[in-house]
Amino acid sequence: MSVMDLSGMDDALDFRAALVRAREAVETHVTRVDAMGHAWHETTLTDLLLEQAWPAMRALPFNQVQEGAVGADWLWWWLDQDGTAFGMLVQAKRLHADPWRIDYGYRGGAQLRDLLSAAEALSVPPVYCLYLGSKAFRAQFACDAHEEGDCARCHAATVSLQPGIIAAHAAALPVDFSIRQAIPLEYLGDPNQDTRPPLLAGMSLPADLEQFLYEDQRGANAVARHLLKRVIEVRAGQLSVDVGDVRVAPDQVYKDLPDDRGHLYEPYFPNILRGLRTSPPDYLHDLLAGRPVTATLPSSVAGVVVLTL
Ligand SMILES: [Zn+2]
Structure with missing residues (x-):
C-alpha cells in the first residue's frame, strides 16, 4: 500500500474522534485497575491506545525486533495527504503515586540519554507519551485551565x-x-487548538519560519507547531536569546532555524522541526509497501506508528 493509498482512507476518518475514543478506553482501564488495587502498565495502555485508535493510528512493527519489542520506543509519523510528514521518537512513561513521579531517570538516566541520542540519529524530536492516570487518580494536580466539576x-x-x-x-x-506542560494527545491535529507560540523578544526569524509560526497551520505542520509552542512557552520563562546557525536534514521543511537554547539541553527549534519533512523517510515507504526495512535504525526502535491526518 502506498502512502497516497493510505491517505485516501482519511476522508472516512474522524481523526480526533479516534484519539478521544482511545483515551476514554485508557481512562476506563486505569480507573478499573485502580479500583482493583492493582498497577497499570505502559505496554498494556499502548496496546489499548493502538487498538482503539486504529485505523487512524496504525502500528507497523519492524520484523527484526518484534520479539523484544516490549518497552521499546516507537517512531510515530504524522502523515498529511500531500506527503508532508512529522516524525517523533516516542517512549511511554506512566505517572506513579507514593511518591508522585515520572521515572525519566530510569536506569540511572541511561534510558533518557538513549532516547535523546536515538532521536538525534533519526533526525526527529524525542517525545514521551505520558500515561497520567485518570482525572481522579491525579485529582490534586488540577490543570491550568481547570473547570470545577467534570x-x-x-x-x-x-x-x-x-x-x-x-x-x-x-x-x-x-x-x-510535567503534568501541566504535557499536551493531551487528542489536542494534536485538532484544528480548534491555537498552536501559535508566544513571541520571543530579541529574536528575528526568517520569513518562512515566521509564517509557519504565526499563520494558520493544519495537519503535520500544526502537530509540529503545537510541540514547538509548548517548548517556547517553557523557554519564555528563561533569560537571554542566543541566535546562530544549526545543522539540518536535507528534506527538512524549515532549514534556517534559530539556535537559541536557554537552559534547555540543546537548541529547541531544530530539536522539534528536524522531524518535519517534505516527504516520509524511505523506511516508512518500505513498511507501507510491505517491503523489508533496509535502513539502519537504532535497535531500541520497535517499529513505526502511522497517524493519518
Ligand atoms: Zn482541569
Missing part, C-alpha cells in the same frame, strides 16, 4: 505527549511541572 482537559490529559527536550529539563523539577 473538567474536560483533566480527562483529556490521561494520554499526553511531552517533548523530550522539556522532559530532560522537567526531570529535575516537581512532577506537577
Whole structure:
C-alpha cells in the first residue's frame, strides 16, 4: 500500500474522534485497575491506545525486533495527504503515586540519554507519551485551565505527549511541572487548538519560519507547531536569546532555524522541526509497501506508528 493509498482512507476518518475514543478506553482501564488495587502498565495502555485508535493510528512493527519489542520506543509519523510528514521518537512513561513521579531517570538516566541520542540519529524530536492516570487518580494536580466539576482537559490529559527536550529539563523539577506542560494527545491535529507560540523578544526569524509560526497551520505542520509552542512557552520563562546557525536534514521543511537554547539541553527549534519533512523517510515507504526495512535504525526502535491526518 502506498502512502497516497493510505491517505485516501482519511476522508472516512474522524481523526480526533479516534484519539478521544482511545483515551476514554485508557481512562476506563486505569480507573478499573485502580479500583482493583492493582498497577497499570505502559505496554498494556499502548496496546489499548493502538487498538482503539486504529485505523487512524496504525502500528507497523519492524520484523527484526518484534520479539523484544516490549518497552521499546516507537517512531510515530504524522502523515498529511500531500506527503508532508512529522516524525517523533516516542517512549511511554506512566505517572506513579507514593511518591508522585515520572521515572525519566530510569536506569540511572541511561534510558533518557538513549532516547535523546536515538532521536538525534533519526533526525526527529524525542517525545514521551505520558500515561497520567485518570482525572481522579491525579485529582490534586488540577490543570491550568481547570473547570470545577467534570473538567474536560483533566480527562483529556490521561494520554499526553511531552517533548523530550522539556522532559530532560522537567526531570529535575516537581512532577506537577510535567503534568501541566504535557499536551493531551487528542489536542494534536485538532484544528480548534491555537498552536501559535508566544513571541520571543530579541529574536528575528526568517520569513518562512515566521509564517509557519504565526499563520494558520493544519495537519503535520500544526502537530509540529503545537510541540514547538509548548517548548517556547517553557523557554519564555528563561533569560537571554542566543541566535546562530544549526545543522539540518536535507528534506527538512524549515532549514534556517534559530539556535537559541536557554537552559534547555540543546537548541529547541531544530530539536522539534528536524522531524518535519517534505516527504516520509524511505523506511516508512518500505513498511507501507510491505517491503523489508533496509535502513539502519537504532535497535531500541520497535517499529513505526502511522497517524493519518
Ligand atoms: Zn482541569
